[in-house]
Amino acid sequence: MSQLATFIEAKRQNKPILSMTHVVYGYPSVEESLSWMEKLMEEGVDFIEVQFPFSDPVADGPSIVAACHKALEQKLDVDTCLSQLGKLAKRFPDSRIVLMSYLNPMYRFGLDKLAQRAAEENILGLILPDLPIEQAATYQSACKTNNIDPVWLVTPVTPPDRLAMLASQASGFLYCVARSGVTGHSSHEGKAKQTSLDDYLAQIKQHASAPMGVGFGIRERAQIEQLTGKADIAIIGSALLDAYNQGGQKAGIKLIKDLFH
Amino acid sequence: MQSENGFYGQYGGSYIPEILYSSQQQILHAFEEAKNDPEFLAELNKQWQQFSGRPTPLTFCANLTEHFGGAQIYLKREDLNHSGAHKMNNVIGQGLLVKRMGKKRVIAETGAGQHGIATALVAARLGLECTIYMGAKDIERQYPNVFWMKQLGATVVPVTTGAQTLRDALDEALRDWSSSHEESHYLIGTSCGCAPFPEMVAFFQSVIGNEVREQSVAQFGQFPDRLYACVGGGSNACGLFLPFLDDKEVEMVGVEAGGKGLELGEHSIRLSHNLGQPGIAQGFATMFLQDNAGQLQETHSIAAGLDYVGVSPIIAHLAETGRIKMTYAMDDDVVAACTLLLKKEGIIPALESSHALAGAFKDAPNLPKDAKIVINLSGRGDKDIFNVAKAVEDETFPQFLTDYLASYPTTQNKGDKA
Ligand SMILES: Cc1ncc(COP(=O)(O)O)c(C=O)c1O
Numbered sequence: 001m002s003q004l005a006t007f008i009e010a011k012r013q014n015k016p017i018l019s020m021t022h023v024v025y026g027y028p029s030v031e032e033s034l035s036w037m038e039k040l041m042e043e044g045v046d047f048i049e050v051q052f053p054f055s056d057p058v059a060d061g062p063s064i065v066a067a068c069h070k071a072l073e074q075k076l077d078v079d080t081c082l083s084q085l086g087k088l089a090k091r092f093p094d095s096r097i098v099l100m101s102y103l104n105p106m107y108r109f110g111l112d113k114l115a116q117r118a119a120e121e122n123i124l125g126l127i128l129p130d131l132p133i134e135q136a137a138t139y140q141s142a143c144k145t146n147n148i149d150p151v152w153l154v155t156p157v158t159p160p161d162r163l164a165m166l167a168s169q170a171s172g173f174l175y176c177v178a179r180s181g182v183t184g185h186s187s188h189e190g191k192a193k194q195t196s197l198d199d200y201l202a203q204i205k206q207h208a209s210a211p212m213g214v215g216f217g218i219r220e221r222a223q224i225e226q227l228t229g230k231a232d233i234a235i236i237g238s239a240l241l242d243a244y245n246q247g248g249q250k251a252g253i254k255l256i257k258d259l260f261h
Numbered sequence: 262m263q264s265e266n267g268f269y270g271q272y273g274g275s276y277i278p279e280i281l282y283s284s285q286q287q288i289l290h291a292f293e294e295a296k297n298d299p300e301f302l303a304e305l306n307k308q309w310q311q312f313s314g315r316p317t318p319l320t321f322c323a324n325l326t327e328h329f330g331g332a333q334i335y336l337k338r339e340d341l342n343h344s345g346a347h348k349m350n351n352v353i354g355q356g357l358l359v360k361r362m363g364k365k366r367v368i369a370e371t372g373a374g375q376h377g378i379a380t381a382l383v384a385a386r387l388g389l390e391c392t393i394y395m396g397a398k399d400i401e402r403q404y405p406n407v408f409w410m411k412q413l414g415a416t417v418v419p420v421t422t423g424a425q426t427l428r429d430a431l432d433e434a435l436r437d438w439s440s441s442h443e444e445s446h447y448l449i450g451t452s453c454g455c456a457p458f459p460e461m462v463a464f465f466q467s468v469i470g471n472e473v474r475e476q477s478v479a480q481f482g483q484f485p486d487r488l489y490a491c492v493g494g495g496s497n498a499c500g501l502f503l504p505f506l507d508d509k510e511v512e513m514v515g516v517e518a519g520g521k522g523l524e525l526g527e528h529s530i531r532l533s534h535n536l537g538q539p540g541i542a543q544g545f546a547t548m549f550l551q552d553n554a555g556q557l558q559e560t561h562s563i564a565a566g567l568d569y570v571g572v573s574p575i576i577a578h579l580a581e582t583g584r585i586k587m588t589y590a591m592d593d594d595v596v597a598a599c600t601l602l603l604k605k606e607g608i609i610p611a612l613e614s615s616h617a618l619a620g621a622f623k624d625a626p627n628l629p630k631d632a633k634i635v636i637n638l639s640g641r642g643d644k645d646i647f648n649v650a651k652a653v654e655d656e657t658f659p660q661f662l663t664d665y666l667a668s669y670p671t672t673q674n675k676g677d678k679a
Binding site: 054055056057058059060061062065066069072075076077078102103104105106107108109129130131132134135152153154155157158159162166177180181182 | 274275276277278279280282283422423428432435436439440441442443538540541542543544549551553554555556557558
């Protein structure tokens with residue numbers, strides 16, 4: 001079994017649902033983002049999803065877009081980011097780090113090199129939302145060679161046969177997008193039909209042997225309670241960023257406590 | 262030109278978030294069906310003729326030909342389409358496809374505003390809801406077009422992220438599509454984006470080259486020796502070039518925006534001069550202007566419609582294989598070419614199209630007298646009146662603006678009258 005899945009399974013023995021918190025690397029500065037990750041890990045979050053910023057983050061809503069653009073006012077470097085994350089990973093053996101970015105900066109860095117360096121730094125999973133599985137042969141084999149997991153996404157509008165295909169290929173965990181749209185609160189919300197989350201998760205479970213993480217639009221305790229027993233990880237992205245923007249690390253930690261304790 | 266699974270060599274493809282997969286597949290299948298359906302094609306032709314005014318003429322420019330003393334210069338008059346640009350060809354095509362797919366809303370991005378206007382026109386005619394994303398900076402540069410979009414009933418959303426230009430508008434349109442794909446179609450305005458958009462837009466634009474094939478033979482008894490088109494996203498270039506792809510004797514020249522200089526941020530040259538780098542963003546693989554870390558960069562052109570960070574994967578591929586020769590024109594040369602066409606031929610070209618003119622005017626004197634060249638006049642210049650007035654440093658225009666503003670009823674005056 002994959003390192004990530006093993007970790008999740010072990011942790012789930014005594015936790016009904018795990019937490020995955022999202023941090024934009026370099027926002028508002030590299031130092032502060034690293035200090036924020038450290039704080040979250042001290043708090044005992046199970047996962048940190050670190051987003052390496054891209055100039056055109058098309059799967060993200062306003063909060064994360066603004067943070068990425070702000071972060072890019074500094075020169076950010078993938079290799080330095082990986083080394084810094086590696087240090088954190090070593091210091092907090094009870095948590096795991098997964099790296100999320102868009103394809104272009106990672107493609108420029110080199111996907112083979114990315115997989116190798118990530119593994120060296122004990123980063124066990126990679127999320128690239130604009131890389132469809134059909135175009136991912138080399139990336140998949142690079143991940144396999146280095147024993148890390150490419151995390152795939154499924155959505156409420158993924159056709160059943162495709163959902164079965166993605167779920168069966170999933171290793172590490174499967175990222176289940178909770179609703180149509182981009183991350184966070186968005187000006188575009190409310191236009192799409194909502195499917196019942198319970199039905200959707202039950203349908204995925206039929207095909208997936210990998211653990212399931214659920215994200216997009218999660219910001220309330222009630223939502224996490226609804227997921228408990230049906231998913232393994234609740235992913236908190238924009239809500240945490242919004243709290244952080246309003247009241248810094250303190251407000252962010254308060255949100256995590258409200259949601260998970 | 263047909264792709265292999267959406268790829269043209271190493272460019273193209275479909276790199277979209279999973280949420281858009283079904284909608285992308287739906288468009289793929291709808292387009293495959295429609296392009297082979299005689300009924301759809303007949304309706305498309307009818308709308309092209311009756312709504313947009315096709316076929317557009319091929320105009321011989323005797324004065325310019327004499328002026329340069331070289332090749333015989335012809336213009337393909339896409340400026341004579343309704344709303345004044347080639348954008349209409351594609352929008353009519355995709356608009357009909359939207360009806361066929363049973364969707365009720367269209368989303369579009371626009372730079373110069375030409376695609377926005379064309380989309381708003383067709384949405385009004387077909388009874389579709391319409392939302393246009395436009396960079397806040399482009400709104401400032403092209404306000405007259407924004408005005409018309411609103412009058413046509415479209416919602417114009419200013420995009421204030423990033424550099425606030427076309428690329429940001431495109432990102433925002435993609436985000437809207439992600440949450441509204443069940444009832445909305447993303448009507449991309451150029452031959453970029455995920456498959457099948459590059460191929461589909463090129464297919465609808467190929468009416469340009471198909472007409473030139475017939476018109477050139479009828480008017481001067483042969484195919485042109487050389488074709489010129491400006492390349493922003495590359496749709497007017499695809500439209501003119503693709504029908505001639507297999508006619509090896511026909512040379513093709515694409516002209517990019519050289520802007521103010523060759524420093525990153527001053528131009529939109531992706532293909533000539535090795536200034537772009539291969540990348541994957543906004544749904545597809547192509548040559549992008551980016552830094553070494555893979556972050557897309559800001560671009561510049563005096564013509565908002567050429568100010569794009571990527572380029573059609575079709576054009577990128579044809580440039581790489583050498584079938585198309587790529588060059589660029591600087592802002593100053595573009596304004597000079599625009600002014601020359603005004604004075605010599607009595608035609609007002611768009612600044613985008615003036616890039617193609619500038620490219621051709623450089624070559625024309627050195628070509629043999631019996632050579633025939635066709636320049637695609639992708640649009641007319643009415644929308645550029647403010648920018649051209651500024652560029653030629655017209656002394657009376659600022660005074661006109663000041664006086665006009667003084668005579669303009671303020672909100673308060675209006676309130677008093679009501
Ligand atoms: C008149 C005109 N020509 C050309 C273009 C560039 O588009 P493309 O390169 O897709 O033909 C535009 C885009 O707005 C335009 O308005």
